[in-house]
Amino acid sequence: MSKKVNIKPVDLSTTKDVFVSAIRFAVSIEGPCFPFGDELRISAQEQVDYMLGEDGDIKIILADDEVKSVVRMGVYNIINLFQVDLSSLLLDTNLELEAAGNRIMKRISDLEWMCNVLPKMDLMKIFVSKWVVISSNVLGIMEDKKFDHVMWGLKVKLIEVTCKVLEAVGYGSVILPAPCRVQLLKTWFPYVRKMKPLLDSNAIEETGFPYKMDEYLCQAIEGAILSLVLTLPSNDQADILAEWINSREIGYPDLSEAFEVWCYRSKSAKRRLVEGLDDHSDASDSST
Structure with a gap:
């Protein structure tokens, strides 16, 4: 007589919590986290990349309104931080320009990352619409x-x-x-x-x-x-x-x-x- 195998249902709420948390750190909504700094942000971006590519339940999670709201907030946050740092370049002296340039390059690296992950979420329109405006x-x-x-x-x-x-x-x-x-x-x-x-x-x-x-x-x-x-x-x-x-x-x-x-x-x-x-x-x- 064969034994009945109990299959536990997938806990989507846990996956959702991990994904939302990773997004928030990836797009700097949480702000800098000392002593990790940029390392935590980059690690969170890698986690999002992995989940979008490997997690079969992620499509269900992406339909969630809370997830969409966090992603939308993240897009606006990254673009706004980019605009602030870009505008500050006009005020920096030549001696400060190199440090400011390094900072703005990190921002545009985040923009590139968003352009790569948003199409996988069917949310690229959020970024495109904002980019047209700015x-x-x-x-x-x-x-x-x-x-x-x-x-x-x-x-x-x-x-x-x-x-x-x-x-x-x-x-x-x-x-x-x-x-x-x-x-x-x-x-x-x-x-x-x-x-x-x-x-x-x-x-x-x-x-x-x-x-x-x-x-x-x-x-x-x-x-x-x-x-x-x-x-x-x-x-x-x-x-x-x-x-x-x-x-x-x-x-x-x-x-x-x-x-x-x-x-x-x-x-x-x-x-x-x-x-x-x-x-x-x-x-x-x-x-x-």
């Missing part, structure tokens, strides 16, 4: 003359984070209204177009210059921008393509494909309009 302010600070020849690592990291946002919107995993898509593209497209030749020039002039947009990043940015342009209303496409054609940096990103598609769609729309008018005119003539 982008103009971020670039307003980064394009201050004080940073013309410094902070290259931060500038590249900003492009990498923005690439994640552009991919999410351009490929449809995050749906934004057309005005938000236009704002996102018009804010970052000129910056990327300007930074690429500057970084390439520095790499040529300065031996061992470590900051660059590598081939993978260049292709990812170009593909995301191309896809995003094609999602825009025709008039907005025309504005962006006209600016691209008139710019000196027409080589990158290459929007030739988007331009060809726009031309084809415009001709098709014009032809359909003319055919529609002709049909209407013929119908009027026959009725008389």
Whole structure:
């Protein structure tokens, strides 16, 4: 006679508590925890990564309103801390700039981490929507003359984070209204177009210059921008393509494909309009 095996139900509440606690430390909601400092934050991020990849019950937990609320709070907290530290760069003296730069690089590392984990939670829209709102302010600070020849690592990291946002919107995993898509593209497209030749020039002039947009990043940015342009209303496409054609940096990103598609769609729309008018005119003539 076989023995009956008692299977204990999975205690989702315990898993949820561990996940929520890890999120809170990972996104600095709990603040610094001495003497562990950054080690605890990084360890918590690794714990979240592990649970999202290995824990089969995590999808059930992610549907919980409390979990979503903590994640949302974490996104806002990380972005707000990033904005505060970025704004403080304008006030720091040249002697303080190196320490401030190290601090802001930790913040943007957290932003990168969030861009990697949020899609696994189907919550990337929270980050994208907030990034669209702050982008103009971020670039307003980064394009201050004080940073013309410094902070290259931060500038590249900003492009990498923005690439994640552009991919999410351009490929449809995050749906934004057309005005938000236009704002996102018009804010970052000129910056990327300007930074690429500057970084390439520095790499040529300065031996061992470590900051660059590598081939993978260049292709990812170009593909995301191309896809995003094609999602825009025709008039907005025309504005962006006209600016691209008139710019000196027409080589990158290459929007030739988007331009060809726009031309084809415009001709098709014009032809359909003319055919529609002709049909209407013929119908009027026959009725008389």
